[in-house]
Amino acid sequence: MLEKIVQGKSLETWFNEFPKLREVYDLKEVLWINDKYESIKSKTSFEPSMDDILDAMNRLGRFASYIKVAFPVTRESDGIIESELFEIEMMKNDLAKKVNMDLEGRLFIKGDHALPISGSIKARGGIYEVLKHAEDLAISHGLLKEGMDYSAFDSEEFRALFSQHSIAVGSTGNLGLSIGIISARLGFKVYVHMSSDAKKWKKDLLRSKGVTVIEYESDYSKAVEEGRKQSELDDKMYFVDDENSVNLFLGYAVAALRLSKQLKDMNIAVDSEHPLFVYLPCGVGGGPGGVAYGLKLIFGDNVHCFFAEPTHSPCMLIGMMTSLHDKVSVQDFDIDNKTAADGLAVGRPSGFVGKILENLLSGVYSVTDENLFIMLSDLADLEEIYLEPSALAGVKGIVHMHSEEAKGYIEKNNLADKMKDSVHIVWATGGSMVPEAEMKLYYETGDKLRK
Known part of the structure; x- marks a missing residue:
């Protein structure tokens, strides 16, 4: 097996160069600290810029009147798609008890699992990109x-225009849901190319909205490739490129501006004495990448962002560790990319995101499916918050930050005496739209595993 060659080197050579890679290959949970991480002060320019993110936020503001009319569930928030921030102290205490450690700081969940319209973080970037395309058209x-009121987008005149155009996307599930729901509501013809790991209920929901769902036996990469091919044959078809889209990235980055305001409103300081740690479940990297990038532009060295991936789909972990980014897949290292965390079942990371965050991301860690299910049941019992398995990936972040492996990072960044005043945010990326029967199965799976 070790005779296999990846990018001109044998697996043994790769393992000697990156010892942690052997543990990744063995499907162990690992914490990788990014050795290329630098102070944000060393960067002189940012692309995309903060102005680009503000422009995206303003566009979402203009569309609020349309969102409010098209999706009455958003009336209370005046057409703004946003989630709450909750403290989960009982979960933190339970984690501390299980690992027999004193976990300093406060633990919160950013409730993107309950975002209106499509019930996941993809309601940010996905919906934003479609709205921008509709505006451009x-x-x-x-x-x-x-000066026109954007509620006009909910009219026959606008729908007649959009019905002459199509939108396509490749997805493991949640991005397809957000793109499908908003595009169909605007009047576009929609094609969602879905990988084998996408859940049946997500496909059924899309079809009920009039979306054409095309299924593949293969994984996420195949679904994206086929969606891209389809759009190249039709000049009236717009392809939402989860791997390389700047607009998706900007839609996600707006979350950082919104979170900054939430923290301020809750009197939670983020500064050199009060560090912020954010743990983001990662698939191809667009969602967590946009959020992390926005947070770094706002909070600089006072925020520490970590991606979390399943042990069977650690694409960003391998891509960033080796600096190969999208030139390498988990399958190159004989990892099967099969996980119950469907939104994270991606074999090849976004090179666009990996390169942007090369010096800004603090690290990546991996988590087993078994632990995702156990934490799912624990969170439901302790906090009455129900997430889909992939959304639990961020929960172990606070434990990692108190581990021996993180000690070097904590010391290097002068954080040891500040951990008592730290804030830790788990980004809950999806779950509220999971059918009750499916959620019950998730819960029971976790319950059996913990017993």
């Missing part, structure tokens, strides 16, 4: 005039 066809 409306302007180019002379329908959208300056």
Whole structure:
């Protein structure tokens, strides 16, 4: 097996160069600290810029009147798609008890599992990109005039325009849901190419909205490839590129601005004496990448962002550790990319995201499916918060930050005496739209495993 060659080197050579890679290959849970991590002060320019993120936030503001009309569930929030921030002290105490450690700081969940419209973090980037495309089309066809109320997008005139155009996307599930729901509501023809690991209920929900779902036996990469191919054959079809889209990235980055305001409103300081740690479940990398990038631009060296991936799909971990990014897949290292965390079942990371975060991401860790299910049941019991398995990936982050493996990072960044005043945020990426029967099965799986 070790005779296998990856990018010109044998597996044994790779393992000697990156000893932690052997543990990844053996499907063990690992914490990798990014040795290329630098102070943000060493960067002189940022692309995308903060102005780009503010522009995205303003666009979402303009569309709020449309969102409110098209999706009445958002009336209370005045058409703004946002989630709450909850402290989960009982979960933190339970984690501390299980690992027999004193976990300093406060633990919160950012409730993107309950985002309106599509019930996951993808309601940010996915919906934003489709709205921007709709705006561009409306302007180019002379329908959208300056100063016009965007509720006009919910009219027959606008739908007639959009019905002549199509949108395609490749997805493991949640991105497909957000793109499908918003695009169909606007009047576009929609094609969602879905990998074998996408849950049946997500496919059924999309079809009920009039979306064409195309299924593949293969994994995420195949679904994206086929979606891209389809759009190249039709000049009226727009492809949402989860691997490389700047617009998706900007839609996600807006979350950082919103979180900053939430923390301020809750009187939670983030500064040199009060570090912030954020743990983001990672698939191809667009969602967590956009959020992490926005947070670094706002909080600089006072925020520490970590990605979390399943042990069977650690694509960003391998891509960043080796600096090969999208030139390498988990399958190159004989890892099967089969996980119950469907939203994270990605074999090849986004090179676009990996390169942008090369010096900004603090690290990546991996978690077994068994632990995802156990934490799912624990969180339900302790905090009455129900997430899908992939959304639990961030929960172990606070434990990792108090481990021996993180000691070097904590000391190097002068954090040891500040951990008592630290804040830790688990990004809950999906779950509220999971059918009750499916959630019951998730819970029972975790319950059996912990017994």
